[in-house]
Every structure is written in structure tokens, then in C-alpha cells.
Amino acid sequence: DQQVKQNSPSLSVQEGRISILNCDYTNSMFDYFLWYKKYPAEGPTFLISISSIKDKNEDGRFTVFLNKSAKHLSLHIVPSQPGDSAVYFCAASRGLAGNTPLVFGKGTRLSVIA
Amino acid sequence: EADIYQTPRYLVIGTGKKITLECSQTMGHDKMYWYQQDPGMELHLIHYSYGVNSTEKGDLSSESTVSRIRTEHFPLTLESARPSHTSQYLCASSTPGQGAEAFFGQGTRLTVV
Numbered sequence: 001d002q003q004v005k006q007n008s009p010s011l012s013v014q015e016g017r018i019s020i021l022n023c024d025y026t027n028s029m030f031d032y033f034l035w036y037k038k039y040p041a042e043g044p045t046f047l048i049s050i051s052s053i054k055d056k057n058e059d060g061r062f063t064v065f066l067n068k069s070a071k072h073l074s075l076h077i078v079p080s081q082p083g084d085s086a087v088y089f090c091a092a093s094r095g096l097a098g099n100t101p102l103v104f105g106k107g108t109r110l111s112v113i114a
Numbered sequence: 115e116a117d118i119y120q121t122p123r124y125l126v127i128g129t130g131k132k133i134t135l136e137c138s139q140t141m142g143h144d145k146m147y148w149y150q151q152d153p154g155m156e157l158h159l160i161h162y163s164y165g166v167n168s169t170e171k172g173d174l175s176s177e178s179t180v181s182r183i184r185t186e187h188f189p190l191t192l193e194s195a196r197p198s199h200t201s202q203y204l205c206a207s208s209t210p211g212q213g214a215e216a217f218f219g220q221g222t223r224l225t226v227v
Contacts, residue, residue: 034215041221041223043205046217049215101147101162103159103173106155
């Protein structure tokens with residue numbers, strides 16, 4: 001049973017527009033959430049994170065929103081650039097309780113079209 | 115900048131061979147992990163370690179084994195490779211404490227023929 005779900009396998013966005021990637025989780029014990037970016041044949045690289053005590057975290061073009069009541073988070077990228085084309089993984093953990101291993105979703109492949 | 119290294123990057127090997135995938139980190143992290151990932155699928159945790167001489171199995175059943183004799187080194191071994199082991203193997207490490215992100219190596223793409 002998947003605890004972290006990314007229901008959109010792919011997303012295409014025009015360069016300069018906003019990309020919105022969504023993630024849902026089922027385990028209410030998760031309190032720390034992360035987004036990773038992955039290119040083929042490479043390891044994931046950390047993008048941005050948020051703890052359950054916040055509902056928004058922003059870092060440059062990347063903003064993550066957390067809705068605890070809906071068990072939903074989203075990653076906004078604005079403006080989107082061709083170099084953002086990659087697979088984006090949502091991950092969750094009981095981080096605030098002592099950093100348990102990350103649980104990942106299946107990823108969303110973002111294509112930014114010039 | 116993360117300093118975690120995996121070797122080899124790519125490996126093609128015959129069925130029945132014993133293989134060891136290497137993972138080393140120079141950040142002094144206590145926690146290390148092995149994930150397995152197939153295209154279009156999530157990363158599955160197969161092993162983790164919270165320190166020297168500590169290893170645990172992850173959520174995904176795996177025929178591999180790991181060891182943690184030194185803080186910086188976390189190798190994964192397959193005693194007898196099979197085609198079903200074909201996958202990408204990703205090693206990661208993280209600091210202790212609250213909310214620390216995991217840093218990943220570049221991965222090993224294993225193909226068993």
C-alpha cells in the first residue's frame with residue numbers, strides 16, 4: 001500500500017509558465033516532506049523541504065505548500081525553465097521524530113517546452 | 115555539496131555471479147541507506163544503517179546483504195545475481211537530528227543477463 005502518491009506520471013508546461021506538481025500521503029505520522037529532482041541514470045538531488053509546523057516554504061523559483069488536513073502537498077516552480085525538465089519525487093518521513101528513512105512516491109516527469 | 119560516491123556506475127554481469135556495489139561518503143554521516151528504483155516506479159528502501167555495526171532491512175524484500183564496518187562505507191552484496199535484480203541501486207546518507215535531507219550518490223545501473 002503506497003503511503004506517498006504522485007498521481008500524475010507526467011506534466012508538460014510552457015517555458016516561463018508555472019509548473020505545479022502534486023503529492024498526497026496517507027500516513028498521518030509523517031511530519032517532514034521533501035522534493036527531489038532526478039535525471040536519468042543519476043541519483044536524486046534535494047530541492048526543497050517543509051515540516052508539518054509550516055504550510056509554505058519558498059526557495060527562489062521553488063515553493064512547497066503543505067495542507068495537513070488534506071494530507072496533500074504541492075511543488076510550484078515559477079517561472080519554469082527547460083533545465084527543470086526531469087522527474088520529480090515527493091518524499092516523506094517522520095523526520096521531526098528522529099529522521100526515519102524517506103518514503104518516496106513514483107515521481108512525476110516534468111517536461112518544460114521552450 | 116554532497117560527497118557520496120557509488121561504484122561502478124554501470125555493471126552488466128552474468129546470472130549466478132557474486133557482485134558488490136560500493137558506496138562511500140566523506141561527510142561523516144551516521145545514517146546510510148540503499149534504495150532500488152525501476153523506471154516509473156518509486157524508490158524502494160532495501161537496507162539502512164544508523165551507525166557502525168548496525169544494519170536493518172527495508173520495506174522491500176531483497177536478496178542482497180549489507181555491512182557497515184566503517185562509518186564512511188556501506189557496501190551492498192548480491193551472492194548470486196539473477197535477471198530479476200536488474201535495476202538502479204541508489205545509496206544515500208543523512209545527518210542525525212530532525213528533518214535532515216538525504217544526499218544521494220549517482221547510482222549504479224545493474225543489468226544481469
